[in-house]
Amino acid sequence: MERRHYRVGIIGATGMVGQRFALLLENHPWFKVTALAASARSAGKTYGELMETRWMLKDGPCPDKLKPLTVMDATADIDKVTALVDFVFCAVDMPKDEVRALEDAYALAECPVVSSNSAHRWTPDVPMIVPELNAKHAEVIPAQRKRLGTRRGFVTVKSNCSLQNYVPALFPFQGVQDVLVCTYQAISGAGKTFETWPEMVDNVIPFIGGEEEKSEREPGKIYGHVQDGVIHSACLPRFTAQCLRVPVTDGHLSAVFVRFAEGMKPSKEAILEVWRDFRGAAQQLDLPSAPKQFLHYFTEDNMPQTKLCRDLEHGMAVSIGRLRDDTQYDYKFVCLSHNTLLGAAGGSVLTAELLCAQGYI
Numbered sequence: 144m145e146r147r148h149y150r151v152g153i154i155g156a157t158g159m160v161g162q163r164f165a166l167l168l169e170n171h172p173w174f175k176v177t178a179l180a181a182s183a184r185s186a187g188k189t190y191g192e193l194m195e196t197r198w199m200l201k202d203g204p205c206p207d208k209l210k211p212l213t214v215m216d217a218t219a220d221i222d223k224v225t226a227l228v229d230f231v232f233c234a235v236d237m238p239k240d241e242v243r244a245l246e247d248a249y250a251l252a253e254c255p256v257v258s259s260n261s262a263h264r265w266t267p268d269v270p271m272i273v274p275e276l277n278a279k280h281a282e283v284i285p286a287q288r289k290r291l292g293t294r295r296g297f298v299t300v301k302s303n304c305s306l307q308n309y310v311p312a313l314f315p316f317q318g319v320q321d322v323l324v325c326t327y328q329a330i331s332g333a334g335k336t337f338e339t340w341p342e343m344v345d346n347v348i349p350f351i352g353g354e355e356e357k358s359e360r361e362p363g364k365i366y367g368h369v370q371d372g373v374i375h376s377a378c379l380p381r382f383t384a385q386c387l388r389v390p391v392t393d394g395h396l397s398a399v400f401v402r403f404a405e406g407m408k409p410s411k412e413a414i415l416e417v418w419r420d421f422r423g424a425a426q427q428l429d430l431p432s433a434p435k436q437f438l439h440y441f442t443e444d445n446m447p448q449t450k451l452c453r454d455l456e457h458g459m460a461v462s463i464g465r466l467r468d469d470t471q472y473d474y475k476f477v478c479l480s481h482n483t484l485l486g487a488a489g490g491s492v493l494t495a496e497l498l499c500a501q502g503y504i
Contacts, residue, residue: 149499152178152228154217154249155235157185157193159334160259162200163488164232165190169206172431173496178227179214181235186216199336201392221248230255230504232491236334250296255504257495258300259487264361267373270299271364273307273490274430274497275423275437276314279369284503286372297503299494302365303357304332304486305386308461308478309397310362311438315417318407319380323400323472326358326384329391329449332482336392348388358384394453395482400472408473411466415440418463430496432489434460447479458484459493 151168155161156179168176179190191210198205215224217235224231233246233256242262249256263269268287270280284297291297302310305326313319328351330336330343337344359382366377380401389396403409409417418438425433434456440463441447447462455462458481466476480486498504 147173149174149229149504150177150227151175151495152180152224152231154180154224154231154233154245156190156214157181157197158234158236159199159331160234160483160487162194162198162205163483164234164492165206165209166200166203167432167484167488167492169208171492173499174492176209176212178224178231179209179212180217180220180224181214183216183219185214186220187213189213218245221252225249225252225254228254230257230495232488232495233258233260234488234491235260246298247291250291250293250298253293253296255296255498256298257491257498258298259491260300261303261357263298263300264302264364266298270374271302271361272299272494272497273302273311273365274425274433274493275421276311277365278424278497278501280367280374281498281501281503283369283372283374289372299498301487301490301494302361303354304482305354305358305384305395305397306362307482307486307490308395308480309399310365311461312399312418312463312476312478313380313401314366315421316403316409316414318404319401320404321402321472322380322382324358324382324384325398326354326386327389327391327396327398328354328386329393329395329482330388331393332395332486333388337390343388343390346390349385351386351388354386355384358382358386391449393481393483394449394479395486396449397478398475399478400469400475402472411474414466414474425493425497428497428500430493430500432457432459432493432496437461438463440464440466447477449479452479453481457489459489461485
């Protein structure tokens with residue numbers, strides 16, 4: 144595998160996910176941040192100036208090496224940004240149609256886009272990649288380039304953060320038919336802290352706009368296959384979801400109920416063995432951000448716990464526990480993952496590493 148240095152940009156660098164990108168890329172062995180962009184109101188100021196009052200992450204300060212960079216206008220300065228980078232990460236807070244147009248504009252400027260946004264998740268030739276699960280979906284990129292008329296430019300996206308723990312736990316098994324999931328999602332998923340969202344202290348909100356639809360529909364694309372230049376979603380497994388916002392800083396927890404097709408129910412011992420031995424493309428390629436052990440099973444009755452386990456393997460692993468028989472489904476268990484690391488910025492960085500290793504970037 145060819146390993147070289149890549150110049151990267153962060154589009155939407157001032158938001159919470161953009162800040163995550165900044166921290167993750169500070170000492171990345173392959174990627175060096177050479178351009179930052181955000182809204183027009185932030186343009187022209189240095190990143191250090193902007194972050195004096197906007198930095199939200201508790202687990203690290205704003206990187207010193209990024210502070211002198213002048214933030215550009217993500218929309219008006221596309222030519223300037225693309226001249227400085229090999230590809231960009233995109234994490235902007237804009238209406239979906241504007242995000243779609245922005246990401247297309249970068250792709251048309253021959254700049255690959257690795258996006259944490261949802262706008263392109265249902266574009267048929269845009270891969271929605273979880274590197275451990277469906278790395279082969281990158282095979283659709285040449286068809287997307289043909290549609291766009293580009294040589295290098297394309298868009299790839301991350302899936303919704305809520306399904307980053309329960310879909311990986313189910314994906315290795317044949318015959319999964321019906322899945323019921325209840326997610327308990329951290330406030331950082333809304334780009335908030337307790338300081339900016341005091342209403343969430345000592346509170347649970349049983350609704351997150353659009354989240355249940357994403358949690359039910361997006362797994363089909365991950366399970367799908369590439370054919371005739373597009374990704375065809377799978378009909379099975381069928382998912383139904385309820386999504387709740389809970390008073391937690393980071394980490395999405397899921398309660399999962401699963402039913403297998405007749406005659407295909409594995410034993411509990413077989414499930415635990417598969418989880419223990421599972422390795423995806425990210426591990427096989429030994430990518431820099433890949434967790435050594437992607438799926439971790441905890442035998443303790445009270446694990447995994449959000450506060451204790453969300454940072455496992457630098458926030459890039461899935462924690463699983465409480466596998467047991469169910470009275471209506473075959474099994475039930477709980478899953479946990481870090482929503483802004485594995486579920487957003489970290490997963491996007493890992494996806495970019497995969498695309499570099501595959502030769503698409």
